[in-house]
Amino acid sequence: MRALIGDSEFDRDTAVTRREPGVYDIDLSAGWTIISAVNGGYLLAVLGRALADTLPHPDPFTVSAHYLTASQPGPAVVRTETVRTGRTLSTGQASLFQFDDEGNEVERIRVLASYGDLGTLPDDVRTTATPPPIPPLERCFGPEDGPAPVDGSSAITERLMLKLDPATVGWALGAPSGKGEMRAWFGLADGRDADPLSLLLAVDALPPTAFELGLKGWVPTVELTVHVRHRPAPGPLRVSITTRNLAGGFLEEDAEVWDSTDRLVAQSRQLARVRLG
Incomplete structure (x- = not known):
C-alpha cells in the first residue's frame, strides 16, 4: 500500500514538536544518514517543516x-x-542545534527562507528548459543493482x-565518465507522492557528481x-545534477527536478567540498 502525504516515514522522521513558539524538538533519524x-x-x-509552522504561508519558495x-542522529532543537x-x-x-560530547550546544545548520502559497501562483510558463533525457525507469539502476556507493552508512x-x-x-563500475553529471528517477520508497517539502530532499539525495569525476x-x-x-504532480520525479567547475577543493552542483507532467518543479545550487588525492 502506498503511503499518503502526512502518513509516511518521511513525514514521521521530519516531524517537529513545538516546545514553545519558535522552539521545536526533534530526534534526527539514523535512517537518513550517508557515511x-x-x-x-x-x-x-526538517527546518522547512518548522518554518512552515512558524510562518503564515505554507510553502517554501526559496x-x-x-x-x-x-x-x-539523535536529539536536536x-x-x-x-x-x-x-x-x-x-x-x-x-537554526538546528545539537550538543557535543562536552555538553556544549553546537549550531549545525542555519537557514533563511521565504514562504508563500504555490496554489495561488498564475499558471503561466515561459521557459527554454527541457526535461533531462533519462531512459525509462525499468532501464535504470538502483542501489540494489551494485555495490554500496560509499564506505559507512548508506541507510x-x-x-x-x-x-x-x-x-x-x-x-559504481570503477569507470567514471569524467563528466560532472548525475541523473535519476526519484521517489520515496513507501510510495508517498512528492510535495514541496520533499523537494528539499530530492535536490540532495542523488550520489554526488564528484563520483563521476x-x-x-x-x-x-x-x-x-x-x-x-x-x-x-503525483508520480516519480526526474532529477538532473551537473557540475561545471571543480576548483580549489570545491565544486558546485546545479540540480533540476521535473515532475511526471514534464514540469520543472524545483531548482537548486549547492557548493560542496571534495577530497582530492
Whole structure:
C-alpha cells in the first residue's frame, strides 16, 4: 500500500514538536544518514517543516542553508524567527542545534527562507528548459543493482526509490565518465507522492557528481539554495545534477527536478567540498 502525504516515514522522521513558539524538538533519524552524517536534504526538510509552522504561508519558495557542522542522529532543537510577513510572501530564519560530547550546544545548520502559497501562483510558463533525457525507469539502476556507493552508512538509500541513468553510473563500475553529471528517477520508497517539502530532499539525495569525476568519499555541503517553482504532480520525479567547475577543493552542483507532467518543479545550487588525492 502506498503511503499518503502526512502518513509516511518521511513525514514521521521530519516531524517537529513545538516546545514553545519558535522552539521545536526533534530526534534526527539514523535512517537518513550517508557515511556517518545526516543527509543535508533531510535536514533541510526538517527546518522547512518548522518554518512552515512558524510562518503564515505554507510553502517554501526559496530556502538558503549554510551547513556549519555535520549533524548526527539523535536529539536536536530547531529555533525559528519570523523576519518579515507580507501578503504574498513571508520570510523567516531557522537554526538546528545539537550538543557535543562536552555538553556544549553546537549550531549545525542555519537557514533563511521565504514562504508563500504555490496554489495561488498564475499558471503561466515561459521557459527554454527541457526535461533531462533519462531512459525509462525499468532501464535504470538502483542501489540494489551494485555495490554500496560509499564506505559507512548508506541507510538513506533504503528510504528512497532511486533509479540512476546508466550513463551516470560508471563510478559504481570503477569507470567514471569524467563528466560532472548525475541523473535519476526519484521517489520515496513507501510510495508517498512528492510535495514541496520533499523537494528539499530530492535536490540532495542523488550520489554526488564528484563520483563521476573520479573522486571518492564524503562530499559535504557547504551551502545549498533551493527554489521551489510548483507543486509536483503525483508520480516519480526526474532529477538532473551537473557540475561545471571543480576548483580549489570545491565544486558546485546545479540540480533540476521535473515532475511526471514534464514540469520543472524545483531548482537548486549547492557548493560542496571534495577530497582530492
